[in-house]
Amino acid sequence: KAGVTQTPRYLIKTRGQQVTLSCSPISGHRSVSWYQQTPGQGLQFLFEYFSETQRNKGNFPGRFSGRQFSNSRSEMNVSTLELGDSALYLCASSSDRPPDTQYFGPGTRLTVL
Amino acid sequence: AQKVTQAQTEISVVEKEDVTLDCVYETRDTTYYLFWYKQPPSGELVFLIRRNSFDEQNEISGRYSWNFQKSTSSFNFTITASQVVDSAVYFCALSFNSGNTPLVFGKGTRLSVIA
Numbered sequence: 742k743a744g745v746t747q748t749p750r751y752l753i754k755t756r757g758q759q760v761t762l763s764c765s766p767i768s769g770h771r772s773v774s775w776y777q778q779t780p781g782q783g784l785q786f787l788f789e790y791f792s793e794t795q796r797n798k799g800n801f802p803g804r805f806s807g808r809q810f811s812n813s814r815s816e817m818n819v820s821t822l823e824l825g826d827s828a829l830y831l832c833a834s835s836s837d838r839p840p841d842t843q844y845f846g847p848g849t850r851l852t853v854l
Numbered sequence: 855a856q857k858v859t860q861a862q863t864e865i866s867v868v869e870k871e872d873v874t875l876d877c878v879y880e881t882r883d884t885t886y887y888l889f890w891y892k893q894p895p896s897g898e899l900v901f902l903i904r905r906n907s908f909d910e911q912n913e914i915s916g917r918y919s920w921n922f923q924k925s926t927s928s929f930n931f932t933i934t935a936s937q938v939v940d941s942a943v944y945f946c947a948l949s950f951n952s953g954n955t956p957l958v959f960g961k962g963t964r965l966s967v968i969a
Contacts, residue, residue, distance in 0.1 A: 774956065784945065786956035797956055829897055833957075842889070843957060845899035 743768065745834050745846035753852045759820040762849045766813050766834030773815040774843060775807060778829040790815050791837060827853045856881045858948050860960035867936050868968050875931045875963045877946030883907075888922065888929045889947040889957065899945065905929060936967045
């Protein structure tokens, strides 16, 4: 089975721009979660989608948003980028049949200049 | 609130030494799950183990072993006969359910195994 894939792997943007990151879950997995990893804050949960609905949300500003498509693929968007948004963004998928495990993709490294 | 503490920020060992990575957690839930993930330099988080709160049996998988003790709220990870390929950042994580609820991560322990 193919693992979680994320595109692009690297991105460089400037302040004020917006960015869209994509995540394709493991086949058959319907839950997709997003995490932000920074040296200062570590790994923090952004949001989780299941069946095209946001089911859980972390403590991030409204500039961070996401969506999920009917094929379970997910995108996250960050608008009006700030320098502090520079991070590794990790996507994880799970089958949502407890007990289950979140399996992570390779991440998208975003640099905001 | 849930919290995971990995007090060891960085550990350096010589190849073939045994090393234990500590993890202490806090939660008020009676049902919860504990995880260990490995993050090599490539960045991907690699799943190592999941444990539920009702199963305190220790587990061994090859050179890896895990010691879960509810009495001390700890879930420690030992690598026996470490190898250079074990060099990575290791994260302990907690969730009150498995799979579809947010993982709360510790800050991670960077392990360097020197040849």
